[in-house]
Amino acid sequence: MSEAASEQVISIRGLTKSFGPRKVVDDVALEVSRGEIVGFLGPNGSGKTTTIRMICGLLKPDGGSGTCLGFDILTEATRIKREVGYMTQRFSLYDDLTIRENLDFVARIYDLPHRRDTVRDTLERLGLTRRKDQLAGTLSGGWKQRLALAASVMHQPRLLLLDEPTAGVDPQARREFWDEIHRLAAGGLTVLVSTHYMDEAERCHRIVYIAYGHVVARGTVAEVIAASQLATVVVSGGDTLALAAALKGRAGIEQVAPFGNELHVVGPDAALLRASVDDVLAETGSTGRARAGETSLEDVFIRLMQQARVADSAGNGGAA
Amino acid sequence: MSAGAAFSAARIGALMIKEFIQLRRDRLTFAMILVVPVLQLVLFGYAINTDPKELPAVIVSADNGPAIRAVVTALASSRYFAIRPGFVSEAEADTLVRSGAAAYVIAFPPDFERDLARGLRPQLLIEADATDPAASANAIAALPEIVSRALADFLAGPLAGKAPSALPVDLVIHRRFNPEGITAFNIVPGLLGTILTMTTILMTALALTRERERGTLENLMATPATPLEIMIGKIVPYIGIGCVQVAVILVCANVLFHVPMMGSMLLLIGVTILFIGANVTLGYTFSTIARTQMQAMQMTFFWFLPSILLSGFMFPFRGMPDWAQVIGVILPLTHYIRSVRGIMLKGNGIPELSGEIWPLAAFWLAVATIALARYRRTLD
Ligand SMILES: Nc1ncnc2c1ncn2[C@@H]1O[C@H](COP(=O)(O)OP(=O)(O)O)[C@@H](O)[C@H]1O
Ligand SMILES: [Mg+2]
Numbered sequence: 001m002s003e004a005a006s007e008q009v010i011s012i013r014g015l016t017k018s019f020g021p022r023k024v025v026d027d028v029a030l031e032v033s034r035g036e037i038v039g040f041l042g043p044n045g046s047g048k049t050t051t052i053r054m055i056c057g058l059l060k061p062d063g064g065s066g067t068c069l070g071f072d073i074l075t076e077a078t079r080i081k082r083e084v085g086y087m088t089q090r091f092s093l094y095d096d097l098t099i100r101e102n103l104d105f106v107a108r109i110y111d112l113p114h115r116r117d118t119v120r121d122t123l124e125r126l127g128l129t130r131r132k133d134q135l136a137g138t139l140s141g142g143w144k145q146r147l148a149l150a151a152s153v154m155h156q157p158r159l160l161l162l163d164e165p166t167a168g169v170d171p172q173a174r175r176e177f178w179d180e181i182h183r184l185a186a187g188g189l190t191v192l193v194s195t196h197y198m199d200e201a202e203r204c205h206r207i208v209y210i211a212y213g214h215v216v217a218r219g220t221v222a223e224v225i226a227a228s229q230l231a232t233v234v235v236s237g238g239d240t241l242a243l244a245a246a247l248k249g250r251a252g253i254e255q256v257a258p259f260g261n262e263l264h265v266v267g268p269d270a271a272l273l274r275a276s277v278d279d280v281l282a283e284t285g286s287t288g289r290a291r292a293g294e295t296s297l298e299d300v301f302i303r304l305m306q307q308a309r310v311a312d313s314a315g316n317g318g319a320a
Numbered sequence: 321m322s323a324g325a326a327f328s329a330a331r332i333g334a335l336m337i338k339e340f341i342q343l344r345r346d347r348l349t350f351a352m353i354l355v356v357p358v359l360q361l362v363l364f365g366y367a368i369n370t371d372p373k374e375l376p377a378v379i380v381s382a383d384n385g386p387a388i389r390a391v392v393t394a395l396a397s398s399r400y401f402a403i404r405p406g407f408v409s410e411a412e413a414d415t416l417v418r419s420g421a422a423a424y425v426i427a428f429p430p431d432f433e434r435d436l437a438r439g440l441r442p443q444l445l446i447e448a449d450a451t452d453p454a455a456s457a458n459a460i461a462a463l464p465e466i467v468s469r470a471l472a473d474f475l476a477g478p479l480a481g482k483a484p485s486a487l488p489v490d491l492v493i494h495r496r497f498n499p500e501g502i503t504a505f506n507i508v509p510g511l512l513g514t515i516l517t518m519t520t521i522l523m524t525a526l527a528l529t530r531e532r533e534r535g536t537l538e539n540l541m542a543t544p545a546t547p548l549e550i551m552i553g554k555i556v557p558y559i560g561i562g563c564v565q566v567a568v569i570l571v572c573a574n575v576l577f578h579v580p581m582m583g584s585m586l587l588l589i590g591v592t593i594l595f596i597g598a599n600v601t602l603g604y605t606f607s608t609i610a611r612t613q614m615q616a617m618q619m620t621f622f623w624f625l626p627s628i629l630l631s632g633f634m635f636p637f638r639g640m641p642d643w644a645q646v647i648g649v650i651l652p653l654t655h656y657i658r659s660v661r662g663i664m665l666k667g668n669g670i671p672e673l674s675g676e677i678w679p680l681a682a683f684w685l686a687v688a689t690i691a692l693a694r695y696r697r698t699l700d
Contacts (some may be wrong), residue, residue, distance in 0.1 A: 045531065052700060056542055057542075057698070058538065058542060058698055058699050059540055059698050059699055059700055060698050077697075079540060081543060082544045084542070086539075086542040088535065088539055089536050090534070090535045090538075090541075092534075092536050092537075092538050092539035093536070093539065094338065094342065094533070094536055096341075096342050096345045096346070097338065097342065101341055103337070104334075104337075105334050105337070106334060106337045106543075108330050108331065108334030108337070109331050109334045109540075109543045109544070109545055110334075110543065110544065111328050111330040113332060149332075189370045211409060250615055298367050
């Protein structure tokens with residue numbers, strides 16, 4: 001971005017990983033600078049978890065190279081592990097340990113100098129002091145996730161890797177979670193967070209979109225939307241269901257999605273899109289009215305996914 | 321920061337404490353650790369301690385003379401034997417013993433009466449089913465006395481003076497199915513080793529696979545803990561648990577069954593730690609190989625079977641074919657049972673036991689090396 005001097009926290013190129021015959025991550029490059037919150041987006045099974053695991057040394061890449069916090073990801077995994085906080089997709093603290101015992105375990109494993117104080121402060125900050133003797137397995141999803149986050153930053157890492165941290169968490173807890181992430185980033189922590197919630201993408205400084213193992217888009221949300229060159233027409237009123245059916249498959253129309261009483265009609269060519277919509281409205285004699293709308297990130301992602309699927313089935317010999 | 325150290329006592333401590341807490345919360349495992357040894361010992365202990373009476377016996381005899389009647393009556397009144405009325409043929413007797421319907425065959429040769437009267441010391445063949453040595457030991461021990469008394473009374477009558485000073489018959493005792501006739505005390509050392517083999521290997525075999533299945537291994541692997549630290553942190557608690565089991569078994573063996581302790585307690589503890597160490601490390605090796613807890617359990621049982629069969633616990637070691645002895649020599653249980661028998665029953669010291677101690681140490685070293693080589697640093 002603009003600060004040329006900004007220190008690269010993650011800098012990898014050509015990262016590739018196969019499981020059996022399937023290339024799950026294919027030639028992925030990633031640059032993350034200090035203090036950034038980068039959203040790592042993509043549909044399920046697109047290779048997000050696999051990429052994150054390679055960055056922190058939990059999986060050995062088949063190809064590619066790079067550094068994480070200045071350490072070589074291929075040879076210096078041990079050094080990397082000390083300075084990275086990693087929150088796994090699945091809750092991976094011990095269900096049969098209490099909240100305090102879990103934090104205490106983590107503090108000991110990282111050999112933290114003021115263990116007792118650190119654990120006590122962490123409990124306090126979490127608001128879990130009173131429930132510290134509760135088994136972690138009995139916590140609700142939102143609390144588990146807060147506990148896991150607290151545990152992963154207790155050793156004051158320089159890089160935080162969060163793998164779908166808010167999956168299955170209610171909106172209130174998600175918002176608080178993101179507030180916390182921003183607080184941490186403001187303190188200099190770099191964050192790479194995978195998600196498939198669009199609203200969360202918008203809370204990131206920058207996003208990287210991966211589909212079928214390939215990075216297909218990157219930049220700020222506005223940049224990604226602009227780069228897609230998609231145009232959107234919003235149709236309001238009329239019989240949306242019948243209209244949607246009539247609009248699908250028309251020239252220049254790629255997506256038709258109902259939003260309440262409106263239809264979002266998306267296509268790559270603004271003029272053609274508008275013409276097709278107007279044609280359909282005239283043909284059906286609908287009372288609906290069309291106006292130019294804003295393309296959403298979701299529209300862009302759906303397009304990227306469809307394109308990637310076509311590319312993937314061509315590249316992988318048609319295998320689904 | 322001290323997290324930079326390549327080998328950290330704090331990290332090992334973290335793992336050990338965690339392991340202990342989890343163990344304490346896992347009621348079932350905890351019960352297995354403490355209750356199973358006691359239960360097994362008590363069960364076996366009853367077999368050791370009982371002085372079985374009324375063991376089914378059959379008589380093989382061609383005639384029914386007075387001397388024979390006297391012996392049979394004496395045997396019956398000793399209450400060790402429940403004598404089946406009438407005589408059976410040798411073939412019938414064999415079938416009865418094989419089926420378990422008879423535990424003893426008492427066979428009088430055809431000329432028993434005549435030879436006895438002539439002072440020729442006829443044979444009196446006792447065939448005992450010794451599959452359960454504890455069950456047959458007392459009855460066999462009592463036999464010479466019973467027979468000699470019965471015949472003394474008989475010879476004191478009409479044939480007085482013909483009674484020789486020694487036993488008037490040649491008592492031939494033939495133990496079938498278990499020629500060594502392992503005695504009661506031999507069972508405790510074997511049991512000690514067997515229980516330890518089962519519980520310690522199983523517990524550690526589940527140690528890593530459980531973390532893998534629950535997803536906690538990913539978190540653990542993302543921390544700076546090294547393979548060696550994780551191994552030590554995982555096996556040391558179970559060595560401690562094993563020692564508690566040993567203490568429980570030994571106290572029970574002593575209090576309930578008065579098993580003697582001839583040798584050095586310190587040496588016994590030393591050998592025991594060596595044995596438990598070898599076992600928990602083997603269990604840990606299993607858990608680096610197994611993908612699931614189920615596989616880890618199967619591997620444990622796969623190891624357990626030859627251990628109890630070929631270690632000399634169930635069958636006398638010298639009676640096994642060569643190939644089985646070769647396998648037996650590799651098994652830690654073989655050397656442990658020999659050591660414990662040596663220390664507890666014979667009062668052996670280090671010089672006598674060096675041949676058993678170094679194989680245990682070598683085994684431990686070998687499996688530890690394999691475990692560290694096998695440990696996957698990544699999730700691949
Ligand atoms: N250890 C593994 N062995 C085999 N296949 C795997 C393994 N881990 C992930 N995969 C496959 O790789 C693909 C990418 O998985 P993942 O990185 O978890 O995607 P995401 O996190 O984006 O949902 C999926 O199709 C998944 O089934
Ligand atoms: Mg994932």
